[in-house]
Amino acid sequence: MAEPQYTHVPRYLTGDKAGLHEFLDKFDVFLFDCDGVLWSGDHLFPGTVETLEFLRKNGKQVVFVTNNSTKSRADYCKKLESLGIPSTVEEIFSSSYSSSIYISRILQLPENKRKVFVIGETGIEQELRSENVPFIGGTDPAYRRDITPEDYKRVAAGDESLLDPEVGVVLVGLDFHINYLKQALAFHYVKRGAVFLATNIDSTLPNSGTLFPGAGSMSAPLIMMLGKEPTSLGKPSQAMMDAIEGKFHFDRSRACMVGDRANTDIRFGLDGKLGGTLGVLTGVSSKEDFVSGPVRPHAYLDKLADLLESDS
Amino acid sequence: MAEPQYTHVPRYLTGDKAGLHEFLDKFDVFLFDCDGVLWSGDHLFPGTVETLEFLRKNGKQVVFVTNNSTKSRADYCKKLESLGIPSTVEEIFSSSYSSSIYISRILQLPENKRKVFVIGETGIEQELRSENVPFIGGTDPAYRRDITPEDYKRVAAGDESLLDPEVGVVLVGLDFHINYLKQALAFHYVKRGAVFLATNIDSTLPNSGTLFPGAGSMSAPLIMMLGKEPTSLGKPSQAMMDAIEGKFHFDRSRACMVGDRANTDIRFGLDGKLGGTLGVLTGVSSKEDFVSGPVRPHAYLDKLADLLESDS
Known part of the structure; x- marks a missing residue:
């Protein structure tokens, strides 16, 4: 099977207030990659807390989707809280959780x-x-x-x-x-x-x-x-997307995946036929990756907090 | 560049006294892979010592060529001796030695x-x-x-x-x-x-x-x-073959590589245009690999000691 082509022209939304409004209105659910989007290592990016608060205030559901398997959902919740990001275990979807569900509920192992x-x-x-x-x-x-x-x-x-x-x-x-x-x-x-x-x-x-x-x-x-x-069992595997959908029952056309990696986060959203994908330049992929690479988001921002510009 | 094709029909020499004689007469130098050919781990295969002695007695030069980088040539010499195989450091060519020569004599590193x-x-x-x-x-x-x-x-x-x-x-x-x-x-x-x-x-x-x-x-x-x-810098890289030839000055057409792995040992000899390659079935590659794989030796034996049958 040939790899799908994701070579549309992504829209650059930093500083584009009208574009941001239009983009945000399309979605009810935002799936967030964490490391490289909300923070790097132990360094919280400025404006992360305010951006999440702004989305929630506008009725958007927020889900934290992480490939970092070293932490459980409960660990991740604590990490979010220690950084000042309010969250619940139910909002968190980690590759360790995804793997456990796959083993316990999908794999048919002999006794x-x-x-x-x-x-x-x-x-x-x-x-x-x-x-x-x-x-x-x-x-x-x-x-x-x-x-x-x-x-x-x-x-x-x-x-x-x-x-x-x-x-x-x-x-x-x-x-x-x-x-x-x-x-x-x-x-x-x-x-x-x-x-x-x-x-x-x-x-x-x-x-x-x-x-x-x-x-x-x-x-x-x-x-x-x-x-x-x-x-x-992590991004961009659709086994993870199926598990997320099974849990949150969202309309894929009204969901947007936000991430810093073209070949995992953005591919994950595109393969999953989500309504939108949003790249940020605070992690692994570069502007060049997003604009002329083989896997391109629908839109991209310099940094997540640029979403707040739609609120000004 | 396309990979060379090595899909001739290899000759099975175990038990074929005339074939063995004919094969041995073609070569003056035998390059030996060690682990999987002479021994496995710390277990010396029966007949290894006698086979090497038989070759030396018949005027063949023996070189031990090993990809095992954990040992120096001196370590390898000791290992051979502890197993009862007489050898000198000069007969041994390891990937650790090959790498050191490449770094010191070929790479042009800034001061x-x-x-x-x-x-x-x-x-x-x-x-x-x-x-x-x-x-x-x-x-x-x-x-x-x-x-x-x-x-x-x-x-x-x-x-x-x-x-x-x-x-x-x-x-x-x-x-x-x-x-x-x-x-x-x-x-x-x-x-x-x-x-x-x-x-x-x-x-x-x-x-x-x-x-x-x-x-x-x-x-x-x-x-x-x-x-x-x-x-x-190890088999099948020709950087190693060039280094061996530089040291031993042998006629490639009168040299035979003996090994247990089609994709390293046998490829090494074939890429190096040696006169012969001899596979043995006491290591990684199977009979099927040698007979119908993409890289096949000129001849193969069940085990190295089957060479002794030419002496009976």
């Missing part, structure tokens, strides 16, 4: 293959627990160690104390404690038949105004070793 | 950009030292730690105590202590202009009769993040 081997942090673990999905790996200190000569033999022999026979899924998210042992075990679980899932496939993660390895960098070695791609 | 940031083990460090190439990273315990919130800011600010301004090369080999911090630093060095090199790009490493992550799995996240491939 004796229901365990998940996790590469990732506590956010994934919390959301798996909230769906009663058993798991191993993750933040367990037992996996935060060097591989030993004995491990090679145990893996080769299929030692059940190292390779749990009940593991039927490998879920790979961003793991700040990634190591050789975890990669080796994940590889062997998938080779033995486990379903290969990724919370998301962003190669990088914005922090402090620059980029660091993202969840996609955790799957990359496995993809190379296995010669196969994981099913991704 | 203030001569340092190498190493992802890898002691083998690389030893070979860099033997060529007087300054380096950081590698086995230095300072890099075997978790990333901290402070590190993100230091990287973003280009803090010279974390991102050494003299680094002009990132060399990625197999690192059993790979972690998030090393990946983040390697990414930033290349983004700042460092030459991106890999000792080799094997996705997996045979051990104990099964597979574990290889050096290619260390480059995979960087390739994904950077959107560019490293220059590889």
Whole structure:
């Protein structure tokens, strides 16, 4: 199947008061990517709080959609609140939650293959627990160690104390404690038949105004070793959009996706046939990406707070 | 440029005494891949010592060519000796050595950009030292730690105590202590202009009769993040073949590459226009790979020791 073409001419709305009014009137729901749009790392962008308040005041529903799997919805809610952004857990949709729902409600796993081997942090673990999905790996200190000569033999022999026979899924998210042992075990679980899932496939993660390895960098070695791609449960995978729609029951033609990455956020909205997509230049993609790249938003702004200009 | 086609019909020589005689008579030099051919992990295959002795007795030159960058030539020599295989450092050609030669003798680095940031083990460090190439990273315990919130800011600010301004090369080999911090630093060095090199790009490493992550799995996240491939100094890169020829001055038409991997060992010999390539079925590639894959050896054996049948 050919990739869809998204090469329309995006409208530049910063400073265009009439254009902003017209754009905002088209939508009832705004799906927000967070990192790179509302903040970067721990730095809240000026005007974020006011912009969200302005949208809510005008009757718009706000949903925070994040590929960051290291946090649970509850963690994210706390993060939003610590930055002064009022929110509820119900407004938050993370790739860790999306993955947990997919495993518990969509995957049909045999009774004796229901365990998940996790590469990732506590956010994934919390959301798996909230769906009663058993798991191993993750933040367990037992996996935060060097591989030993004995491990090679145990893996080769299929030692059940190292390779749990009940593991039927490998879920790979961003793991700040990634190591050789975890990669080796994940590889062997998938080779033995486990379903290969990724919370998301962003190669990088914005922090402090620059980029660091993202969840996609955790799957990359496995993809190379296995010669196969994981099913991704984060943007731009439509599995995530379906889950959001299932929960919020919105009219896609009256919804707008706001994001900083053309190939994840904007593609997510375009593939999902949302009424609108809005790019902001405070994250990964550049003006050139939005204006002449292969995936272009309907409109773009220098920064999210430029939406407030419609209110002046 | 189109990939060359290597789809001739390989000759199966196990049990074919006349065929073996004919094959052996064509060559003066045998280049041996080691892991998967002579041994697997720490398990020496039966008949390896006798086969090498038989070849030497018949006037053949033997060269051990290995992509395993974790060991230096001296380490490899010790490994061969501990397994009862007599050898000299001069007979050994490792990807760590090949990389060091490439950096010291071929790359033209500016005076203030001569340092190498190493992802890898002691083998690389030893070979860099033997060529007087300054380096950081590698086995230095300072890099075997978790990333901290402070590190993100230091990287973003280009803090010279974390991102050494003299680094002009990132060399990625197999690192059993790979972690998030090393990946983040390697990414930033290349983004700042460092030459991106890999000792080799094997996705997996045979051990104990099964597979574990290889050096290619260390480059995979960087390739994904950077959107560019490293220059590889291991098989099947012809940079390695040129270095071997420069050292041993052999007639390529009278040389045969012996290996277990079609896409590295056998391709290495075929791309290098050696007179022969010989596959063995004791490692990664299967009979099907050799007989009907895209890269096929001139001949293949069940196991290396089957060469001895020509002596009976």
